[in-house]
Amino acid sequence: MGRPPCCDKEGVKKGPWTPEEDIILVSFIQEHGPGNWRAVPTKTGLSRCSKSCRLRWTNYLRPGIKRGNFTEQEEKMIIHLQDLLGNRWAAIASYLPQRTDNDIKNYWNTHLKKKLKKMQTGCEGSFEEVSAASRPIPRGQWERRLQTDIQMAKRALSEALSPEKPYCFSAASNSNPSSNSSSSFSSTKPTQSLCYASSEDNIARLLKGWMQNPPKSSRANSAVTQTSFNNFAGADTASSSGAEMSETFESLFGFDHQSLDLESSNSEFSQSLSPEANESKPDIGPEMPFSLLEKWLLDEAGVQDNST
DNA sequence: AAGGAACGCAACCGCCCCGTC
DNA sequence: AGACGGGGCGGTTGCGTTCCT
Numbered sequence A: 001m002g003r004p005p006c007c008d009k010e011g012v013k014k015g016p017w018t019p020e021e022d023i024i025l026v027s028f029i030q031e032h033g034p035g036n037w038r039a040v041p042t043k044t045g046l047s048r049c050s051k052s053c054r055l056r057w058t059n060y061l062r063p064g065i066k067r068g069n070f071t072e073q074e075e076k077m078i079i080h081l082q083d084l085l086g087n088r089w090a091a092i093a094s095y096l097p098q099r100t101d102n103d104i105k106n107y108w109n110t111h112l113k114k115k116l117k118k119m120q121t122g123c124e125g126s127f128e129e130v131s132a133a134s135r136p137i138p139r140g141q142w143e144r145r146l147q148t149d150i151q152m153a154k155r156a157l158s159e160a161l162s163p164e165k166p167y168c169f170s171a172a173s174n175s176n177p178s179s180n181s182s183s184s185f186s187s188t189k190p191t192q193s194l195c196y197a198s199s200e201d202n203i204a205r206l207l208k209g210w211m212q213n214p215p216k217s218s219r220a221n222s223a224v225t226q227t228s229f230n231n232f233a234g235a236d237t238a239s240s241s242g243a244e245m246s247e248t249f250e251s252l253f254g255f256d257h258q259s260l261d262l263e264s265s266n267s268e269f270s271q272s273l274s275p276e277a278n279e280s281k282p283d284i285g286p287e288m289p290f291s292l293l294e295k296w297l298l299d300e301a302g303v304q305d306n307s308t
Numbered sequence B: 001a002a003g004g005a006a007c008g009c010a011a012c013c014g015c016c017c018c019g020t021c
Numbered sequence C: 001a002g003a004c005g006g007g008g009c010g011g012t013t014g015c016g017t018t019c020c021t
Helices: A017-032 A040-043 A051-059 A072-085 A089-094 A101-122 A130-133 A138-162 A199-212 A218-253 A270-274 A288-308
Strands: none
Touching: A017 A040, A017 A051, A040 A051, A051 A101, A072 A089, A072 A101, A089 A101
């Protein structure tokens, strides 16, 4: 069959991560940046497989992650996007930069699926998504958009990684429309992962939080650790572009940005909502409401269908 | 208060894609 | 051109927590 699993070696630890492991992983990534996951276990001494390290980072330790309490707006977006994209959680997550694909997937499976089912059977819901869920999907359209999106992201990435560029450039992405595409946002590429609080500060906070909450179980302490990380991540990044981001967010969706508890510097979000604004669509600006954006997409799908 | 059921979520597994040699 | 390895992704599982009886 295929290759043997990467984690079937003896001595590879599985199960919940301990705060100590989190600290080791984070401090390593602080120092070297994410990537080259294969080398992480050997260089850090962690008894974890590379995949586990990557997953832990992307789903849990990465700064800017918002956890729990999905807002109604987020719910709607997920439903919309799931309708349009199917179970492409990474792609969906790229439009909700504060959420991980795993989080969205879990939320879909545990909440939204039931909710929609209930609404469809009971016809009691007020969500227009119920009808949207039964709408034909202009999938080919999205496929092409995603392809373009990905290519743009790759181009931007290669530009950004060129030797003369500074190491940390996610802040620059705010003003650089060419680096905005975020189909691969949930990945651990340097575009979104290298700008966070200083190592000392992060680790200090992490340790502090941990010391204040001595381990009862590894799981419980992971939650403590997570909170610490989210705190520092938010504190360090929100100030830079949070206001700008939330304005865009608000204008895009009519959200009350406060309810979204913006934490990160993910201006890619607003940009990613109009992934091709700078490509082929002249009038799709960052101010465009989602309903209009969707309408445009659907309309254009219809146009293309007609033209083929 | 105790036991069981249901729920939620972190983490694992396995497949696939892509880059490199 | 094909083999190989690393990384990404979606599906699934296992376990801790919460709710219900």
